[in-house]
Amino acid sequence: MVYTPRSARHGALLVGTVTVLGLLTACGNGNGADSSPPVTVSGTAAPATDTSKSPVSATSADNDAATASTGAAPSSAAGTTAPSKRAPATAAAGSRCHTSELRASVGRNDPGAGQENFPVVLTNKSARTCTLRGYPGAAFVNGSGTQLGPDPRREAGSPVTVTLKPGQSAWAGLTFSNPGISGAKTATPAALLVTPPDERDHLKVPWSGGQVPVSGNASSVRLTVLSPGTGP
Template sequence: MTTSSRSRSFAILTLAAATACVLTACGSSSNGSHGAGPAAPAPSSAAPSAAPAPGPGSVPPAPGGSSGTAAAPSGGPTGAATAPATAPTPAPGAPGACATGQLSVKQQNADVAAGSYYAELVFTNTSATTCTLTGYPGVSYVTDNGVQSGNAADRAPGTAATVTLKPGGTASAQLHDANGVSGYDPAQCQLASAKGLRIYPPNQRDALFLPWPTQHCAGPTIHALTVAPVH
């Protein structure tokens, strides 16, 4: 082959290669723009939203998954003449509280005035051991079968102090009640008979019985019976 023939052949081959390269580039560009399927959505970087905080006045969920206000503790005063559950703790070497079995009780200095009845409940230490009384006794009327009649005594205003009772020593608490119907409406008073008083010494769970046949207002709305702290 002559030199000019080889030159023309090389030029033709170079042109064909260039044309093929152009076509290949165009095809690749076309496939990249339209031939691919839809791209997968990019994962969201946003964190899940938190539950809204309770606003003013809202109630947080109660334990167990339910919501609402907490229930008030059940139980409360029943009107029975019961003493506090625990007695004051004495200092080391000091006398302890008087137990019911160490005491006797009686009424003293009874008086009636202006529709009211007053008396002193006198506790006597009948034991051979010095002991103390602090605070209020619990008092209520009882019928002949020991059932409470009417409301127990309310506590009259006063300061609770500790009284030391040597053997034979005494402490008193003032008792007050309406004298019979007094100024109450008879239907409200509901006058009833009682055989006596059930008396719990301060901070004791066992009671003394004081015989005292009488009549008193036993209506559920009547709170005429009161007792003061021992002194």
Template sequence: MSHLKRATTAIVSVYALSFLLTACGGGGGGTSDAAGSAAPPTRTADTVDPAVTAQGPAGAVTTPGTTPSASLPGDDTVGPGGSGNPRDPAGAFGSGRPATTRCHTSELTASVGRVDPGAGQENFPVVLTNTSSRTCTVRGYPGAAFTTADGRQLGPDPRRQPGTTVRTVTLAPGRSAWAGLRFANPEISEARTAVPAVLLVTPPDEREPLEVPWKGGKVPVGGNESVVWLSALSPGTAP
């Protein structure tokens, strides 16, 4: 029995020594870091660096802590008042000023004022009056033509008077604007003449004319100094 006991003890000692040697080898026979520190971790595709810019909504590139800007829809459209902003069509930005639009033929009446002769010229104010219930505007030169009672035009169309100021005239209900109609006195110029029955007056940017009975006598329709001039509209009824 003593021999068997010694043999068993020896076998156990051998196994114990083998286990201790294996444990000291670091497992699998590898070697440890001489400084005892672990190797740096490997960066994976899922690692997020907070300093890297992020992809914001709709592809907008942003940095951390910022909000991507967005364009306001329709800001570059033009609204009814022409301000370019449909949310403020009058262009007043909360001032309460209503948008005004041009006067139409149906909202106006036309008349011809008293002649103002001078320096061999005949000068007549052609007046447009706002007869509507709203405020509207006129700008530039009216159209004009002398005609017979049956609508036949006499002479060429008047020309625009050079050097006159073009302005936008705001007409409240009942207010007027005037344009000067001027031509050389036919008695002096010896131009060919005719006596019109009607002066047709067309407001700026309109196509329908207004008929005004002509009471100013002879007008030049051809020959020497037969040009009829018309100035741009100004506020009021006469110079």
């Protein structure tokens, strides 16, 4: 048995310890680089996405769908103009005189050759100019409004257009044979109803001309066309 000095044994133990520590360091620790070889995974890569294009908004997509289905671009409320309202039409100057624009009266009798002749006058009481043309309508009525006798007949004549400025008048002749001469049956009217040409509404004028023929021979009452003025 070989004797080894104590100091030698102590040195050998120290050398061994250092050797073991060196091996542990060579195997790596948590702070060292990973020395494992790279791992390869098989498969197909997904296609790359182009991020340079702007995303399409929901509104744009909806409008595109509406255009594709209808063939027309979507409408917009912006820029829409409400339809203009026209002013109501008013009576034009020079148009026909209406009943509400006139005043009626009966002038004084101008008898002659067994005839009674009364001018029936229509006066423009409005603020505008209007016209009359043709024959007025007329009817005698009693106090209860019942007509006395037939409607007057129209005498032959050539109608003319009479232009009436405010305050101006036109007249038509109301003529009948004197009942005392003709022997016709008579009545005394309470009023004469006068209807302007082409109108439906009438004007009521108190009658103060006495008896008028209502039936029998020579009982006809006649009217002439309207002329400018208030009488012959």
